[in-house]
Amino acid sequence: MPIFFETRQIVTPGDLIAEGEYIAGENTYKENEKIYASRLGLVDTENKKVSVVALKAFYIPKAGDIVIGTVAEVGFNGWTVDINAPYPAILRAGDVLGRPFRPQEDDLSQVLDMRDLIVAKVASYDRTHDPQLTVGEPGLGKITRGQILKITPTKIPRVIGRKGSMVSMIKQETGCNIILGLNGVILVTGKTLESEQLALMAIHKIDEESHTSGLTDRVTQMLKEEKAKMEENKNE
Amino acid sequence: MNDKPEKLIDKKGVRLDGRKPDELRPIKIDVGVLSNADGSAYIEHGKNKILAGAYGPREVHPKHLALQDRMLLRCRYHMAPFSVQERKSPAPSRREVELSKVIRESLEPSIFMEYYPRTALDVFVEVLQADGGTRCASITAAALAVADAGIPMRDIVVACAAGKVEDTIVLDLMDEEDKLGSADVPLALMPNLNAVTLLQMDGILTVEEFEQAVNLAIEGCKKISAIQKETLKAKYVDVKEVEE
């Protein structure tokens, strides 16, 4: 039962990773007792499970995910929302209004218009139906201020960090609130434009260097240096 | 153009461009070259210069083309008007329609089409300069563009031709050999699975010569596959070095 790659070694689709009684995890497939990579990424092994952490992938919705989307279309009884996925998401009028939709009276574009941004939760999704969103929980709904950044969706866990350590550190250092959409869209809201820019800079660095180690330290270091520079500029 | 060389291959087995019968032309590949595409690749294979871009999986337009149980793969192979000696009309020719189809069919076995029903993956190939073997170089680049887009795949398809010039079976025909040689066998392969996904031939070969040509093309594919994989990895290894 050999395994042909070490953990964190880079593989491309079709590479034979392991042979024998292993379990095929994410981004791999099994054929004739052989496990191959199905995406470009880094090998990860956990007991008997072999998977690949993709270096590039797109977002596929999952019920319960928090996402940030853009209203793409105001429809007859709801909205179509672009959530950076292969499928358009649907947000029903009743869900936003919190009461039954009255076609005669309600003007949906007054509630949410084209190009409006929303934070939402994926209520349902399967292979046969487009994802459905809900905003009926605290913290969800239309976004009115802040900065938006798009990164590779697979890198969101890296921005979160172990037990949320990375994102907490950025929040603390910049004083900004950060909402991480699992679809790779991030909202940063802070007291000043400068603090928001600082948080974006940190997240951008994580996106670029996500597959390297010791990243938390380097990002902390960078934030401290940038903050010091900003202080200096102010004093001048 | 009409100056026919006396011999395409000399007694010592040296070809017009100095290659041995089983030698590939120089190949240079780059990946992630288009910022708007979800995945992209650029290949220089001999004098071929070809750009491939992949978009998707994304919503299908027009909607009625969407497949309920799988992704829709669309390919367009297109030659730039200035890519050949005499200007080529930009309108798609019958040859381009056929090549678009066989390129699509060479890629499809490698892609997990059933993962994303009701979506489309569009692969665009632009031949900026044509030498012999544009379809093979196009497939090599297009497969890399699809891998670069993060589409789950069984293997990265790679393609190369073999053929016959004078009385010799040779690898990777360039323009003159393609036009004046006696046979051309383009072949695409999933190297890890040993599966042929494109096979065409024109010219005259005995069954035995054909077998030789297929085996030689497969060897060529394996060599190009190594370059393909290194290129894809290198895109990320570069960043990895930041760490040290």
Next chain:
Amino acid sequence: MSSVITRLKQKQIAQLIEKGKRLDGRELTDYREITIEQGIIERAEGSARVLLGKTEVMAGTKVELGKPFPDTPNDGVLTVNAELVPLASPTFEPGPPGENSIELARIVDRGIRESKAIDTEKLCIEPGKKVFVIFVDVYVLNHDGNLIDASALAATAALLNTKMSKYQIEEGEVKLTSGYTQLPMKKHPITVTFAKIGNKLVVDPWLEEEQVMDARISMAFDDDDNICAIQKGGNGYFTPEQIQEAAKTAKEKAKQLRKKLDW
């Protein structure tokens, strides 16, 4: 080109083939019954109708005067076109040629061209200026699978049946005179198509087999047992061993099929 086939039927076909049998009782390397009729369209210079089981294809040829291509000034010109006529299948739609009809035409064309079936030099009237242009129009009239072999056979049969006007050159002008000569043919290309179903290859797939096949491969042979054109199609793959097996079987099948042609 697919219409819906039930999963049960698909399983049935695949299981039988795995055991070396087919739904219509044929062996894996058997063709359906073949009928070739030549000279059925009087207005055409040459014509043929091929029945391959229920698949029906007609081919007609027209001969016109035209210009040679600049790179082959001493050769006549061959043009092959294929029409998937809407009455032949619910999946054929009227309109400009789609990729399936273009591919079909190009496969038929390649078989004729690469085998050097027509003695194109004899079609030259005045080098670089005037040659005979041979149009082959393939017309699919009923689609029950394996259009490629039926079309290639119809095209070859129609070419063998083609008559050209005799001509004289008077004061630099080409004048057609009474009487006809036979189109000069050197070779008689035959195309053999396989479908891959499961891990088996079957010759001459009919419609339902095409609907469940992973991939197909077509090989054209000349009279000297040389391969002159190949085309793989469909969304699956072949192993190198299957390709070699196909080449060997196709060579024998092509020989048998050629005997059905009259010349």
